[in-house]
Amino acid sequence: MPNEIELKLRIAKEDIPHLRRHAAVRKHVTGKAVTRRLVSTYYDTPDLQLLDQHVSLRVRRMSGSWFQAVKAAGHSLAGLHQRLEWEDIISKGEPDYTKITDPSLTPIFDNPALWQALLPIFTTDMQRTEWQLDYQGSHIELSLDDGLLIAGEHSQPMIEIELELKGGKVEHLFALALDMQSDIALTIENVSKAQRGYAYYRDFPQKPSGAKPAGLMPGDEPGEAFEKAGWECLRQLQSNLSIAMQGDDPEGVHQMRVALRRLKVALSAFGCHDDMLSDEIDWINDLLSRARDLDVLLYDTLPGLRLTTDELRQAQAPIARAQKRAYSLLRNGLKQPRYQRLLLMLGHLFATPQPTKHTTITEIATPHLRRTHKKLLKQGRHLGKLSVEKKHKLRRLARRLRYSVELFSSIYPGKKPEKRTAKLLDALKHIQSNLGTLNDIAVTSQTLDNMSKRNPGLQPARLAWQAIAREREKRHIDSLPSLWKTVRQAPVAW
Structure with a gap:
């Protein structure tokens, strides 16, 4: 065969x-x-x-x-x-x-x-x-x-x-x-x-593709596990490429960003530190982030504001123009030889056996999970006194631990570890969502402030958003302590 x-x-x-x-x-x-x-x-x-x-x-x-x-x-x-x-x-x-x-x-x-x-x-x-x-x-x-x-x-x-x-x-x-x-x-x-x-005989509709289990097994050698994790991140990244290029469904850009975040977690977990590769990943992620922020503003935030039809129309126009520019920059970036080279570099990395002193995947996963978990708990101390910047760091650590747990959960089999993993992931998802909303509030406020200076038609939307943002921010900050308590008390499988 x-x-x-x-x-x-x-x-x-x-x-x-x-x-x-x-x-x-x-x-x-x-x-x-x-x-x-x-x-x-x-x-x-x-x-x-x-x-x-x-x-x-x-x-x-x-x-x-x-x-x-x-x-x-x-x-x-x-x-x-x-x-x-x-x-x-x-x-x-x-x-x-x-x-x-x-x-x-x-x-x-x-x-x-x-x-x-x-x-x-x-x-x-x-x-x-x-x-x-x-x-x-x-x-x-x-x-x-x-x-x-x-x-x-x-x-x-x-x-x-x-x-x-x-x-x-x-x-x-x-x-x-x-x-x-x-x-x-x-x-x-x-x-x-x-x-x-x-393709001349049948349509193959493109649908956004989320992350899938990398399929790591307890007996995997580190190189084999690294290859599985890397190829899965590449699969998610490329599965959403055409959707992101078309720009009709915001989920394409969102899932490409998720794929890059998971990729960075996998590279870090396996000790792969390459500054040039990291810079290239950050470059394309910045282009995706600009488009994503404007997608959220245009499709999620504006429709929820109390605006007249005319005010909504005046607000949508400049944001739609900015979104169009962001997608144009993104398309140009994705078409560049620079992005193609990044994919080839990643393919070469995952196809190349990586030197390691470890003999089993557990020897890599357990210390990584412990370190990341410890950093998260340390960052979350004195939660009520954390600045916006430190809350942002806490969100990133929660996301990093969540993606790490999802990546390695399959190497800790058994009912007890699976139950512990489910509880921890549920807690991490909730606090990540909460902190993510707080971050979105800050980004949206800054974006509307900056854009309204050049576009007076955005002033009603900015004022309407400020009223909603204050109430929404207070609600999410008030719920943080209980969510954080759930994270602290969640059992771990490693």
Whole structure:
């Protein structure tokens, strides 16, 4: 059952000559480049049964021969595509079911009705140039595809690079991509050719994606656990990218921010301290934060104010303009090579075995949880006397402990630890929400104060907000002591 591992990247037409003579290619190539035409036809039933079962069936004409490939659904993160693939030589240019014998595929393909219903769905017609590279001891096949995707009367140009690992280490795919990306504006491609083709036949609505369990196990080695935690953060980050770019659903930006916060917690927990990486994460997080603050103001705060229709309209206009500018800056940032490089750096980090003196994940998790818990309790002493800045620090510590507990909770199995974890998480969520509201009040007040100086139409909204903010702030401050008591008394599982 072969596993295909490749890194996909988009490249502009005008950059192809730079790729052909790039130092990383010339230095590591082991033979002459091979250029040939690849015509690949994808088959499915009219109602797309194969798509629904997460497999693709492709027949390819290459160098005078026919090849059939079945690919099972895998995953793609930071451009790294990993999936199972079964490829066979066939005698003619149509699917041959006798070649599909793997036990994991026969439940799908051992079906005469399905074979009778198969028909060509879409085709890719590519000019492919391949280079075989020996990169730091790994065998990597670099492919440049330039051609068309054709689906019925529709067609679209496709140009992409594939770095396929033929033997060696996954980390070297990212290292090579980073080498090339330093000179060429390469963009990570998480969508396969098959996914692009199927998009002509079925909508794939994008939905905001929250965090999922990283799946850490008590017996995980530290490197394995670090990889799981990191890839999950990247999954959440990239799953919300297109939604954030579109700007129609504020949850996209919100979930990208959550992913970055969880990422920073994971990096800290595993002792990964890289100033350059941290600066890049902070850069994109700042762009997300500007958009998020204006989303909250426009969609949550303004509708709750006691304003006339005309006052509301006058308030919405300048905030909407500021929000539009913030999203424009965000889109530009997400399109920059700088952001693509950040993703490649993270992919390289999580694919690279990290040196550690620890032998089990518990040796990392327990001290980290204890330290973070201790810092939180210390910061919360004399809660009633804390300044706004120190309350903000307390909120960040509560969030850090919450994300740490959620990350590591699965390595403390059993009913008693699970009950303790549930109580602590519930307490942390409540105080984080309370302190978050207090922070939102401060941010909103400052934003309205600053914007109303330039936009007189915001004055009624600012005054209405001040009245609500005072009452809301008092209510949340009054409830803090009881919430903090619950946090202090919450049992821990470690």
